[in-house]
Amino acid sequence: MTPPTIDDAVAAFVACEPGDADARRRLREILWSVVCDRSLASEARNALADAVALLDDPAAFAPAAEASSLVLLRLHLEVAVDRLEMAAAGGATVNGSARTPTDGAPGGAAVATWFEIPGDADGALIGDFVGEAHEFLEVAEAALLRLEGAPDDAESVNDVFRAFHTIKGTSSFLGLGAIASFAHHAEDMLGRVRGGELAFTGTVPELSLRAVDQLKALIAAIPAARAGGVELSPEYAVLIAAMEDPLAVPASPATPSAEARAAAPAAAAPAPGLPEGTVKVRAEKLDRLVEMVGELVIAHGILKETPAVQDASQQELTQRVLQADKIVRELQELALGLRMVPLRGALTKLTRIVRDLAARSGKQVVFETAGEDTELDRTLVDLVADPLMHMVRNAVDHGIETPSERLAAGKPAMGTIRVEARQAGDRVLVRLRDDGRGLQRSKIIAKAIERGLITSGEGMPDAAVFELIFAPGFSTADAITDVSGRGVGMDVVRRNLLAIRGRTLIESEPGKGSVFTIELPLTLAITDGMVVRVQGERFIIPTARIRRCVRPAPEMLRTALGRGELLQQGGEVLPLLRLQRELRIPGPSADLLAGILIVAGDGHNRVALHVDELLGQQQVVAKPLGESIGRVRGLTGGAILGDGRVGLILDVDELVQASRSAAPAPPHAAPHAA
Amino acid sequence: MRFLVVDDSATMRRIIVNSLARIGHDDALEAGDGAAALEAFDQGGVQFIITDWNMPQMSGLDFARRVRAHPKGATVPILMVTTRSAREDILAAVDAGVNNYVLKPFTPPVLKEKIDAILTSAAAA
Numbered sequence: 001m002t003p004p005t006i007d008d009a010v011a012a013f014v015a016c017e018p019g020d021a022d023a024r025r026r027l028r029e030i031l032w033s034v035v036c037d038r039s040l041a042s043e044a045r046n047a048l049a050d051a052v053a054l055l056d057d058p059a060a061f062a063p064a065a066e067a068s069s070l071v072l073l074r075l076h077l078e079v080a081v082d083r084l085e086m087a088a089a090g091g092a093t094v095n096g097s098a099r100t101p102t103d104g105a106p107g108g109a110a111v112a113t114w115f116e117i118p119g120d121a122d123g124a125l126i127g128d129f130v131g132e133a134h135e136f137l138e139v140a141e142a143a144l145l146r147l148e149g150a151p152d153d154a155e156s157v158n159d160v161f162r163a164f165h166t167i168k169g170t171s172s173f174l175g176l177g178a179i180a181s182f183a184h185h186a187e188d189m190l191g192r193v194r195g196g197e198l199a200f201t202g203t204v205p206e207l208s209l210r211a212v213d214q215l216k217a218l219i220a221a222i223p224a225a226r227a228g229g230v231e232l233s234p235e236y237a238v239l240i241a242a243m244e245d246p247l248a249v250p251a252s253p254a255t256p257s258a259e260a261r262a263a264a265p266a267a268a269a270p271a272p273g274l275p276e277g278t279v280k281v282r283a284e285k286l287d288r289l290v291e292m293v294g295e296l297v298i299a300h301g302i303l304k305e306t307p308a309v310q311d312a313s314q315q316e317l318t319q320r321v322l323q324a325d326k327i328v329r330e331l332q333e334l335a336l337g338l339r340m341v342p343l344r345g346a347l348t349k350l351t352r353i354v355r356d357l358a359a360r361s362g363k364q365v366v367f368e369t370a371g372e373d374t375e376l377d378r379t380l381v382d383l384v385a386d387p388l389m390h391m392v393r394n395a396v397d398h399g400i401e402t403p404s405e406r407l408a409a410g411k412p413a414m415g416t417i418r419v420e421a422r423q424a425g426d427r428v429l430v431r432l433r434d435d436g437r438g439l440q441r442s443k444i445i446a447k448a449i450e451r452g453l454i455t456s457g458e459g460m461p462d463a464a465v466f467e468l469i470f471a472p473g474f475s476t477a478d479a480i481t482d483v484s485g486r487g488v489g490m491d492v493v494r495r496n497l498l499a500i501r502g503r504t505l506i507e508s509e510p511g512k513g514s515v516f517t518i519e520l521p522l523t524l525a526i527t528d529g530m531v532v533r534v535q536g537e538r539f540i541i542p543t544a545r546i547r548r549c550v551r552p553a554p555e556m557l558r559t560a561l562g563r564g565e566l567l568q569q570g571g572e573v574l575p576l577l578r579l580q581r582e583l584r585i586p587g588p589s590a591d592l593l594a595g596i597l598i599v600a601g602d603g604h605n606r607v608a609l610h611v612d613e614l615l616g617q618q619q620v621v622a623k624p625l626g627e628s629i630g631r632v633r634g635l636t637g638g639a640i641l642g643d644g645r646v647g648l649i650l651d652v653d654e655l656v657q658a659s660r661s662a663a664p665a666p667p668h669a670a671p672h673a674a
Numbered sequence: 675m676r677f678l679v680v681d682d683s684a685t686m687r688r689i690i691v692n693s694l695a696r697i698g699h700d701d702a703l704e705a706g707d708g709a710a711a712l713e714a715f716d717q718g719g720v721q722f723i724i725t726d727w728n729m730p731q732m733s734g735l736d737f738a739r740r741v742r743a744h745p746k747g748a749t750v751p752i753l754m755v756t757t758r759s760a761r762e763d764i765l766a767a768v769d770a771g772v773n774n775y776v777l778k779p780f781t782p783p784v785l786k787e788k789i790d791a792i793l794t795s796a797a798a799a
Contacts, residue, residue: 003795025787029774029791032764032774033795035764035765035768036768038768038769045765046761046765049760049761049762049764049765050761052759052764053759053760053761053763053764056759056777057759154736194739195739195742195743196736196739196740196743197743
């Protein structure tokens with residue numbers, strides 16, 4: 001019996017039907033075994049560990065949470081598979097190849113003497129790496145200094161270990177073989193210290209400091225290594241040999257670490273990744289700042305609404321508050337601007353994915369990017385990377401045809417995929433265009449029928465057919481065998497985007513290609529919301545999700561058997577949801593005609609929400625509901641309203657879903673019946 | 675099969691030992707901290723270790739590492755009892771040489787499942 005692999009895990013995941021706790025336990029044990037393989041790329045292990053943690057969480061598989069947990073699980077697996085593939089495509093395995101030349105033949109094996117970076121190495125990623133590596137080395141250095149006073153401080157040993165470990169892992173992905181191999185030796189030594197096998201005494205502290213300095217020098221040499229290569233200093237080989245067997249090296253008080261360190265910075269030069277005048281700030285501090293500024297905006301909003309300030313006789317006070325208001329707004333813009341980073345990194349990563357996928361599927365693809373300088377809130381860039389990856393994969397796998405198919409269709413053999421990003425108002429658009437075969441209406445319909453999503457595609461507009469791609473369960477199961485569909489479908493793409501108030505749009509023309517658009521808010525920190533009243537409670541509906549508001553008239557309202565109430569207006573029929581009922585707010589059932597209907601959602605996922613009153617629009621700082629409350633169906637979070645009270649933010653998408661479960665007919669059937 | 679149960683809480687040790695008895699394992703030593711446990715392990719005869727994660731002085735992770743560094747401790751199965759399961763915990767446990775872990779609270783059948791899983795994979799290796 002061989003130890004289980006990631007493929008076994010994927011197979012076990014497919015066997016996980018909702019409610020099957022036994023299957024989940026089997027999957028959990030398989031994943032655990034895979035995590036135990038320490039030779040796997042660390043990113044993959046991270047994702048696998050996330051999956052194990054999720055499976056260990058009993059709350060995650062309570063009936064109400066199970067569906068979303070399974071999706072999340074799928075995502076973790078997908079990421080793990082992906083990282084493993086990337087590690088494999090990168091040539092060397094992370095641990096294996098670096099270890100081989102030195103194991104068993106200390107000093108005698110080939111230690112590199114030349115540092116050169118392949119021409120196709122990814123410059124943007126290397127730039128990121130340089131910045132990150134410097135951070136880690138700073139941490140390591142501080143920890144080493146602490147260890148001089150307290151050699152038993154496990155936490156500090158951990159810090160040093162982690163620095164070497166991370167640098168090893170990342171650099172091995174980037175073609176920085178000399179750095180990866182060196183960091184690997186340093187990590188090994190610290191690993192032995194961490195494991196209690198080696199004491200942090202004798203030559204070990206000094207070797208560690210010299211290793212940090214050597215890594216700094218290596219990182220400083222990256223530009224030269226890219227430009228044609230550099231000779232490695234003798235110190236490189238000396239340290240590698242010494243770190244392999246620190247006990248064999250006599251402790252040398254003659255070369256105190258202080259001297260080595262004083263000399264090193266001159267050679268290492270200033271951090272190459274950072275332009276002059278740049279200050280590095282911890283991300284959490286920045287987040288905290290943005291959060292506090294958000295609070296300030298709200299607190300100031302409350303102040304502005306105070307009766308004394310609005311009192312016409314208090315002109316001086318009013319004016320001063322208005323002055324402060326201007327400053328607060330500017331501060332808000334500045335603070336949000338601080339967290340903006342360009343999309344470049346996310347886009348460049350795709351280049352590699354396209355190349356690998358195209359090579360594997362025998363397709364020829366040119367990949368173009370534009371608008372890499374478009375900026376987005378830091379917290380969003382990571383979130384957009386995954387959906388983009390999915391879409392690019394889909395474009396290569398399903399969009400672009402094989403060269404012979406393309407030639408037969410009168411197109412150039414080489415397909416084109418273009419990703420462009422641009423800002424439009426307070427949204428960012430990322431558009432992915434391919435010149436492939438386009439979405440095939442008949443195939444989608446056939447598959448959707450097979451999956452039980454619809455009963456017939458007759459009369460469905462193209463847009464509604466394309467929407468089916470995003471339906472849960474559309475692209476799973478048998479797609480598990482092909483390259484792009486490893487269990488995570490477009491429904492996950494959409495769900496992740498919806499979670500950050502993003503949207504997806506599809507346009508496609510048969511034979512000409514498809515355009516997928518991802519639309520994102522610039523930032524998550526502040527939302528424009530419509531404040532509504534339902535009985536005594538107040539709720540916030542994100543303005544971006546509201547299509548229109550309707551004062552209901554008797555002729556607009558219908559009740560369909562088994563489908564609940566409907567709003568019929570302008571040739572369109574939408575499910576109608578009474579928020580009071582949906583959110584279980586006590587009180588007498590309100591008269592529909594006395595309230596307001598808010599039509600919210602996108603495309604075919606729309607719903608008419610009945611509220612008692614509109615109270616006005618307001619900017620709010622959205623906050624999660626907190627762990628004690630957890631996820632509540634229909635709500636995404638809370639915010640402090642102008643008068644200091646808390647309002648809950650409605651989750652439009654979940655409400656749309658809720659309106660569908662109230663109406664068991666296929667989703668598109670109702671809106672187009674009229 | 676002789677078990678060694680390591681936990682600073684006497685109650686928790688009792689719970690584990692009782693659970694073991696319920697699933698047919700009635701030979702268990704107890705230790706209240708890592709040092710005592712190492713001593714007990716050193717005496718020989720221990721075939722399976724169940725240890726708490728969060729203990730004063732020597733954490734379960736440190737204990738596991740010490741066991742692994744022990745001349746007789748390279749392959750003895752170690753099952754960690756813990757309340758937390760997050761990415762870092764899992765990776766730390768693996769790195770310390772833990773064979774598997776079980777989340778509190780657990781039932782005797784779950785404990786049995788974990789033990790059997792470890793023994794099966796150990797037999798296969």
